Amino acid sequence: MRKLIYGFGVSLDGYINDRDGRIDWTDPDDELHQFHNDRYRDIEISLHGRRLYELMAEYWPHVAEDAPPIEREFSRLWTEKPKVVVSRTLTEVHWNSTLVSENVVEEVRRLKAGGDGVIEVGGASLAASLLPHGLVDEYQMFVLPVILGGGTPMFPSLEKRIPLRLTETRHFDTAVMLRYTVD
Template identity: 80%
Template sequence: MRKLIYDFGVSLDGYINDRDGNIDWTEPDDELHQFHNDRFRSLEISLHGRRMYELMAEYWPYVPDDASPIEREFGELWTRTPKVVFSRTLTEVHWNSTLVSENAVEEVRRLKSEGDGVMEVGGANLAASLIPHGLIDEYQLFVSPMVLGGGTPMFPALDKRLPLRLAETRHFETVVMLRYLAE
């Protein structure tokens, strides 16, 4: 069965963006960006909600020539990696993407059962729909030294506790990664 990872840059108080939707405080250093490139290279499928897909599609297929080699590499990785985009409002997607407009939970269950590699989920809203169903196997939090005081939380309100086991910590120049496994 495929493993599903939910990873996100998150503020110390648990938000993935500020009250205005800005993520400018999550700019990765080169070491962190290379870590993400290496992780992304290992993915079989990247799952995106509409907002995350639109954010990524706005920049990564069009990385400027004067961007760093690490950024250009990520643009190539993102463009060629198979993506499943979950949206009820989009009518088309590009860059090796498939659009799914109904029942994300069942589609993710199907995708997990059809392989033994690794998938990631990008987007807090999509992840929030999957977490209560126990579909996420691993959580990677890239905690920035920033308190936002509001915004979009990384985790939804849940009806019951979500037990996790700390599997790894790693210090980068700009963040600390906390990697947890679902129990």
């Protein structure tokens, strides 16, 4: 069974973007960027919500030739990685992506059962739809030194708690990674 990871850069007060939807405060240092490149290389399938897909598709396929090598590397990784994009409004997706518009929970269950690798879920709304069904196996929070005071929360309100076990911490110059597995 594939493992599903929900990971995001998050403010100290728990938001993945600010009130205007901006993420300009999440700029990683080179060590953290390389860490993301390395972990993304190990991911078999990347699940994207519509907003995250549009944000990523606007930038990563178009990285300039004179961009830093670390960015060019992630550009290549992102465009080549198999992606499942969940959206009711998009009619087409590109860059090795498949569009899913309904039965998301069933689709994720099918993807998890289809192998033994790693799936990543990106997008707070998409992750929120999966959490109540117990589909997320691991959480990777990259906590950044900023308090936003509002925006999109990383976690939704839930009917019941999800017990976790802290399995790793790692310090970067621009963030602290907290890795939790579901107990």
